[in-house]
Amino acid sequence: MxxxxxxxxxxxxxxxxxxxxxxxxxxHSIHFRQVHLEDLGRVRTRKVCELDGEALSQDEIxxxxxxxxxxxxxxxxxxxxxxxxxxxxxxxxxxxxxxxxxxxxxxxxxxxxxxxxxxxxxxxxxxxxxxxxxxxxxxxxxxxxxxxxxxxxxxxxxxxxxxxxxxxxxIRSPESLTPREVELDDDEIERAVQLTDSMALDSIAGFRDTYRDALEELLTAKSEGKELPEPAEGEEQEEGKVVDLMAALNASVEAAKESRGEGEEGEGEEGEATVHEMRPRKKTASTKTASSKKPTAGRKAAASGKATGQKAGAKKTTAAKKTAGAKRTARKRSAS
The missing domain is CATH 2.40.290.10 (Ku70; Chain: A; Domain 2)
Structure with missing residues (x-):
């Protein structure tokens, strides 16, 4: 206990x-210490009286x-x-x-x-x-x-x-923080309710601190002298951009349905629900299994991950071609 x-x-x-x-x-947060950049020595805080400038021991405080x-x-x-x-x-x-x-x-x-x-x-x-x-x-x-x-x-x-x-x-009152009342169409409200339904979960047990996972991998790479993970790519938000609220809601609902494997009629195989940010689907962050001890840092967007997979596949294909070519050459020499 x-x-x-x-x-x-x-x-x-x-x-x-x-x-x-x-x-x-x-x-489980990762805590940093303040260090001297020249020699990485710990930086200590001294308790000093502001009147006479003397450093004090605990029994004097x-x-x-x-x-x-x-x-x-x-x-x-x-x-x-x-x-x-x-x-x-x-x-x-x-x-x-x-x-x-x-x-x-x-x-x-x-x-x-x-x-x-x-x-x-x-x-x-x-x-x-x-x-x-x-x-x-x-x-x-x-x-x-x-x-x-x-x-x-x-x-x-x-x-x-x-x-x-x-x-x-x-408890502070939120009165001064709430926005003014605005007009909303019933269709917009209903579509927003559909979005909440499509994102509903029975439990939040599967959520992970992905930032801590990435930070752990960064620290592991530095401690082992390995190449540092590349920074994650994020969506740049345009400030002041006017958004079509209904179009954004429709796209969000469809994206949520696709992430659950549901078709146009909302049918799909039963399985574990996945949760992610409602961003354009070309850049969806990848996740890491909970059983792995070492985290995956610098979560790359799906487009970047796909490109990396294509490069790796290209390297494997090239290597396979070279191996096959070498075998054919060897057979010709043996035959001659």
Whole structure:
């Protein structure tokens, strides 16, 4: 089990459930370090006081709240611990609501709640069964890092998941960002709905981070002294170009049908659906199988990949002709 980030208890009415909190997600991003270009030495950050310019050690650094540019109030951990916070060591369930009533924009990080000892097995199972049978999610309060937070509890594959949520006043209104109302034909709306239907999937499990795959191949090539992969070709978008919306929708629907192997009547063999960007079909990015350890970098467009395949095929054909010619020459010499 991953290292617990926090230990405490779930407070469910008068029921207490000892739990450990572990992260439900993993970061697979590739991280770079800042280095000195001359010798590739690591660049370190020194903590320096801006008043006297002295470098400080960790035991010389504390907390402070800046009231103004001229006044800062120092605060200690002991003073923060004195703040009355009933949720300091408990995830306190305060309500149960329908999952649809929670706007996803409020959800932040995700964590799994694991039992902390055998004594928690029965009450943990009780809460899980109650959530499953009621078909609701629990709203809770908890405090981490000297801050009270709002949380949401739900069940995923037999485990209780805690999602930290933002407070209502932390969500910005999109009012100033929405475009003005425009007139749309019913045909345009219906065609857009057809496009959504043609791109529908039962699951998003097959999506991959293709940029990370390409970056891994670039780093592998550099570390092994191999030729670097060629940059991927992309479509250049013309700025300010007026688009025929209906024509674009029709082309998108047809392209989506073709990618699924459907004919003009929408019939085709059943199989795994593929998803790609709706771009002109002459440049469709290739994908890499999930079983391969080394990624394929610099995803070339299909046209480029086809050209490469033709060159490779031409080389093989030439080699085959030379081999056949050599064999005929050898037979003639043997006969003579």
């Amino acid at each position: 991953p290292r617990p980030l926090w230990t405490g208890a779930i407070s469910f009415g008068l029921v207490t459930i000892p739990v450990k909190v572990v992260s439900a997600t993993q970061d 504390g907390k402070g709240y800046e009231l103004s540019k001229e006044q800062t109030v120092p605060i200690t951990d002991e003073e923060l611990d004195r703040i009355p916070l009933p949720t300091a060591k408990a995830i306190e369930i305060v309500a149960f609501v329908d999952a649809d009533s929670v706007d996803p924009i409020r959800i932040s990080d995700s964590y799994y709640l694991a039992i902390d000892g055998k004594v928690a097995e029965k009450p943990y199972t009780l809460l899980r069964r109650a959530l499953e049978r009621s078909d609701k999610v629990a709203v809770a309060k908890f405090a981490w890092h000297n801050r009270e937070r709002l949380g949401l509890l739900r069940v995923r594959e037999g485990a209780i998941v805690l999602h930290s949520m933002r407070w209502p006043d932390e």
